[in-house]
Amino acid sequence: MTWHVDAEDLRAYAQGELAPPRLWSADTHLLACADCRARLAAVSDPVALDAGWERLDAELDVPRRGLTEALLVRLGVADHVARLLTATPVLRGSWLTAVVLVLVTTVGVVHTADSPTFFLALAPLLPLAGVALSYGPALDPTYEMAVVSPVHGFKLLMIRTVAVLTTALGLNGLATLALPAYGLRALAWLLPALALTTTGLALASRLGPVLAPSLVAGAWVALLATARASGDGATLAPFTAAGQGAAAGVAVLAALLLFAARDRFDLSHRSAV
Incomplete structure (x- = not known):
């Protein structure tokens, strides 16, 4: 990894306040970076974090509307x-x-x-x-x-x-x-x-x-x-x-x-x- 999610973005992510496209970038990075996941766990409420992941899964799984x-x-x-x-x-x-x-x-x-x-x-x-x-x-x-x-x-x-x-x-x-x-x-x-x-x-x-x-x-x-x-x-x-x-x-x-x-x-x- 050549970069990591900064502390401010991690706090916003944990509180569900990080807006796209930085949200998408943080999601992708956290999937591959154990260090950032550990830092996120230290600054976040586990319940809120789980709710955020559930919300993300729901948004990814929702069918896309056709024209x-x-x-x-x-x-x-x-x-x-x-x-x-x-x-x-x-x-x-x-x-x-x-x-x-x-x-x-x-x-x-x-x-x-x-x-x-x-x-x-x-x-x-x-x-x-x-x-x-x-x-x-x-x-x-x-x-x-x-x-x-x-x-x-x-x-x-x-x-x-x-x-x-x-x-x-x-x-x-x-x-x-x-x-x-x-x-x-x-x-x-x-x-x-x-x-x-x-x-x-x-x-x-x-x-x-x-x-x-x-x-x-x-x-x-x-x-x-x-x-x-x-x-x-x-x-x-x-x-x-x-x-x-x-x-x-x-x-x-x-x-x-x-x-x-x-x-x-x-x-x-x-x-x-």
């Missing part, structure tokens, strides 16, 4: 909510990249076929798939940690759902901007997307977070196939004015059923851990 989590906290989101939001499995680069590629390919097909039907059929399924992948023991690697957190199961589901819907609907909206020639028709996916998502969530309280969205997605595909087979016009029934009204009604009804079954999420999912 998104730090931004959410700055916007006023509670720390634990921001952590649950950023831990949502689908809000990762691989899933987001896949969704972007699907939407870009779909927009390209729409321009080639000169019809928005394919985009309108696919866009409502993306939020539903995102919600299905955001909550459940089979798909969420952080499921056990999230479920045992002091948060109501329904609230946890809603936090994850808001994160997914904000992202998926935002990406769908950007894809819609790439179809300016179709005007408001290009937004006909929005109400079906809300209807499918709320229905999937309402059924998830009884069928689980995987089976329920799968059945809803299958029903949506079957509905489109039936509309295609029986329709005479270029616009499928779910994207007509009547179809949009029906989608809004289904969304409202499913939301009411979801709220009525909110306690089932807390009981069923916590018991699965």
Whole structure:
């Protein structure tokens, strides 16, 4: 050792008053210098010194916030909510990249076929798939940690759902901007997307977070196939004015059923851990 912590810094360190970066330098030096540790023991209260080391360990072990989590906290989101939001499995680069590629390919097909039907059929399924992948023991690697957190199961589901819907609907909206020639028709996916998502969530309280969205997605595909087979016009029934009204009604009804079954999420999912 070519230097040692001076006596004044040792006293400040022992009293918990030494500020960074001198605190960090003293910590590093004390780990390697037995003489300074002996001098520190002579000028410090053992109880206060142990408390200081515990505080240092806690500061070193605390998880570092990512960019998104730090931004959410700055916007006023509670720390634990921001952590649950950023831990949502689908809000990762691989899933987001896949969704972007699907939407870009779909927009390209729409321009080639000169019809928005394919985009309108696919866009409502993306939020539903995102919600299905955001909550459940089979798909969420952080499921056990999230479920045992002091948060109501329904609230946890809603936090994850808001994160997914904000992202998926935002990406769908950007894809819609790439179809300016179709005007408001290009937004006909929005109400079906809300209807499918709320229905999937309402059924998830009884069928689980995987089976329920799968059945809803299958029903949506079957509905489109039936509309295609029986329709005479270029616009499928779910994207007509009547179809949009029906989608809004289904969304409202499913939301009411979801709220009525909110306690089932807390009981069923916590018991699965």
